[in-house]
């Protein structure tokens with residue numbers, strides 16, 4: 001059923017029912033409320049949207065304007081859109097598909113505001129799908145991509161819902177209007193942490209799709225002469241083509257493994273939180289925010305590299321790459337805009353750095369911050385050794401975190417308010433947070449290839465891929481490693497030559513590495529990436545099905561071109 005709805009396309013968007021609406025019930029509803037709504041959602045007996053973002057606010061959740069005012073005389077909440085900018089705007093499925101929504105609104109009771117909380121609101125009739133009284137709904141119009149999803153808008157004109165429709169697992173409002181605090185005000189945001197974590201796998205899968213398409217096509221496509229008189233080579237024989245595609249292929253594996261870690265972390269930390277231990281929430285938020293931001297940004301750029309590596313046919317929708325890029329671009333903005341998310345990670349790193357300066361031993365993904373030596377020890381490093389590469393990335397991140405934090409401390413010592421010092425160092429903070437996440441991805445990649453249960457021949461290939469990913473990162477960001485002399489120019493030259501060697505070493509396994517993603521043609525939806533490699537025949541068939549080819553002479557000739565040509569000829 002869900003798959004059918006999913007493929008219905010135009011105007012039917014059920015993605016967010018699965019990835020946001022249903023998980024919000026799972027994570028924010030009481031057991032009683034789950035009995036009422038969870039099975040309905042899981043069986044798609046109701047279809048839901050996650051309605052948080054408004055026309056005027058997406059990033060700043062505390063600035064949302066929709067209100068939920070408790071009326072103790074009727075034990076109801078009154079949901080209202082007080083301004084134009086409070087109109088819910090963007091939620092997937094909200095325009096035409098969903099008949100329910102979890103609505104994030106400022107909770108008011110006894111005249112006091114307690115901040116954003118989630119409320120279950122029925123928005124369309126289950127009989128005729130018409131909007132419920134007081135609810136105005138619509139689609140927000142064409143977007144860059146994913147136009148099958150009806151991202152919509154919603155306005156509420158004093159819509160009354162029972163008190164029990166507030167999702168009350170963490171915070172509660174009693175019948176008399178008393179507000180009961182949650183263990184942490186950020187638990188209302190927990191589903192965003194979950195969804196960000198899933199974006200890491202979405203990014204990995206998107207990059208896996210793009211590299212599958214581009215690597216397979218690069219084995220089919222023959223172009224130019226490498227040596228005069230010789231047959232045209234597969235374009236994958238060109239080192240430049242390998243330099244474009246193999247780092248993206250390595251990143252797809254790196255992000256895939258990072259998503260395994262993210263899923264495991266989310267499970268164990270939320271498990272502890274169920275028992276009342278909130279200690280892991282801050283690290284979980286920082287990791288999910290940073291990984292979401294980093295992996296989606298690299299993926300969007302990487303998909304466009306793959307698109308360009310396929311030449312003209314990459315620019316055709318037949319390749320599947322423009323659609324992949326559009327979707328990946330959405331991941332950079334949705335579920336927490338990337339800059340804002342990376343700043344959240346930076347906020348956590350600055351806090352941890354201060355704790356480490358005060359003598360606290362750091363643990364988890366920031367443990368290296370207290371372990372890394374501030375003074376570089378230059379020397380001939382073995383740039384093909386994974387341990388050396390991981391240490392280099394951790395040194396780089398620790399140095400940049402320290403530099404950004406000290407810069408901020410310096411600004412505050414000059415008398416700047418903390419917020420102003422933060423803002424004037426935020427570019428440094430973003431770069432430090434990116435270096436931190438990059439070092440985590442490299443370390444996690446190295447640890448995974450060394451411990452994953454695979455045949456030794458497979459481990460050797462994955463190790464080469466991990467070396468390639470790390471060496472590519474070092475050569476792309478060489479300045480960061482050279483700055484304090486931790487790596488020398490000779491180390492960077494060694495890294496470049498090892499990288500070239502890794503490109504050649506990965507080449508024979510490139511097709512096997514993309515086939516290993518096991519992405520069916522129906523998922524890839526790409527003429528260039530077909531498993532059977534019969535690109536040209538299917539490209540021609542695909543083009544012939546274009547709507548423009550329904551008639552030999554298009555109606556636009558008679559309407560526009562013919563009179564235009566005629567009048568120009570008449571002037572000769």
Ligand SMILES: CCCCCCCCCCCCCC(=O)SCCNC(=O)CCNC(=O)[C@H](O)C(C)(C)COP(=O)(O)OP(=O)(O)OC[C@H]1O[C@@H](n2cnc3c(N)ncnc32)[C@H](O)[C@@H]1OP(=O)(O)O
Pocket residue numbers: 016020050052053058059060061062092146186189190192193202206281282285324327328330331334335336337340344347348351
């Ligand atoms: C290729 C595939 C294609 C697929 C097609 C496309 C599909 C698309 C699918 C699209 C689906 C898209 C669906 C959608 O898009 S759903 C809508 C998604 N919207 C967002 O993600 C909103 C983003 N904004 C926020 O989360 C908050 O406003 C932020 C975080 C920015 C500020 O918040 P706030 O102003 O309140 O906080 P603060 O900055 O003062 O910090 C105060 C403290 O709070 C801590 N803190 C903050 N947050 C969290 C947290 N979550 N857990 C735990 N802790 C948290 C923080 O560390 C700090 O701690 P400390 O430092 O004081 O100790």
Ligand SMILES: Cc1cc2nc3c(=O)[nH]c(=O)nc-3n(C[C@H](O)[C@H](O)[C@H](O)COP(=O)(O)OP(=O)(O)OC[C@H]3O[C@@H](n4cnc5c(N)ncnc54)[C@H](O)[C@@H]3O)c2cc1C
Pocket residue numbers: 016020050051052053056057058059060089090091092146151330333334335336337338339340343
């Ligand atoms: C495809 C898609 C699907 C979506 N689906 C949903 C959904 O189902 N439900 C839902 O509720 N929402 C959804 N959204 C909305 C999405 O969550 C928001 O667009 C996102 O959170 C970004 O918020 P914004 O649009 O307010 O951007 P803004 O925050 O206005 O971003 C504009 C610029 O301001 C900058 N900026 C903002 N705050 C800061 C800061 N503190 N420091 C530095 N720079 C800052 C940003 O970095 C950015 O460069 C979707 C969006 C898209 C694109």
